[in-house]
Amino acid sequence: METPSQIVAKVFPGIVAHIPQTLLYWFLPSVLALFLGALLCWARVSSRRNPLYWICTVSISFFRGTPGIVQIYIVFFGLPKLIWAIGYDVSDWTAGVYFIIATTLNLSCFMAETLRGGYLALDRGQVEAGLSIGFNRAQNFIHVIAPQTLKVALLNIKNLEIDMLKDTSVAYTIGAVEIMGYANRMISLRSGVGQLWILGTAAVVYFVMCAVLEVVFNLATRRISRYEEAAR
Structure with missing residues (x-):
């Protein structure tokens, strides 16, 4: 009978090998959601007489008020039918593509509200100061509004x-293979033998990745603070 150390030694290389795929499923939605979330935020801080305000408000409420796993299933099973109805065949799309689409939509809505909170917390005096020194609206957004909003929202963005x-x-639930998908497959192949140690190994890898990500955000926060102090 295998010892825990032998089980871990067998599955650990495979788990590590799936880190790049896991990071891809995190990185792409994160980048896309930042841009889409900024657009949703812009609509949310616009006038309530703007139809986009209400469309975005309802969309954000839906994605924030329903389970992410349900959204993944809706996209995975529903989007191909929707695209097929307009004449396109996406049967060759991998499960990972649907996961990225679903999580991008979900994260964008949370990102929009986070950015909106940062925008509403802005010191209006700084915005007016930017305009008073000759910045146009675009320059004021790039040099004043965006940096200040990100600074306020950075902690929530990190979370x-x-x-x-x-x-x-949860990507494995629709067949996308990343760390958890690989761990689940190993558990199935071994008929559940050593599943606690396999899951524990996966948990440690996730913990290390999250710890590294937190350190990166903390360093970014300190760098922004030092930059502001030097600019004063």
Whole structure:
């Protein structure tokens, strides 16, 4: 009978080999959600007479108020039928593509509200100061509004990104293979023998990745603070 150390030694290389795929399922939705979330945020801080305000508000409420796993299943089973109805065949798309689409939509809504909170917390005096020194609206956004909003929202963005990294573990439910998908496959092949040690190994790898991500965000926060102090 295998010892725990032997079980870990067998599955650990495979788990490590699936780290790049896991990071891909985290990185792409994170980048896409930042841009889409910024657009949703813009609509949310616009006038309520703007139809986009209500469309985005309802969409955000839906994605924030329904389980992420349900959204993944809706995209996985529903999107191919929707695209097929307009004349395109996406049968060659992998499960990972649907996972990225679903998580991008979900994360964008949370990102939008996080950015909106940062925007509403802005010191309006700084915005007016930017305009008073000759910045146009675009320059004021790039040099004043965006940096200040990100600074205020950075802590919440860090929490969202850590949650997103952990949530890649549900990708296996639609057949996308990452760390948890590989661990689940190993458990099935071994008929459940040593499943606690396999899951524990996967958990440690997730923990290390999340810890590294937290350190990166903390360093970014300190760098922004030092930059602001030097600019004063």
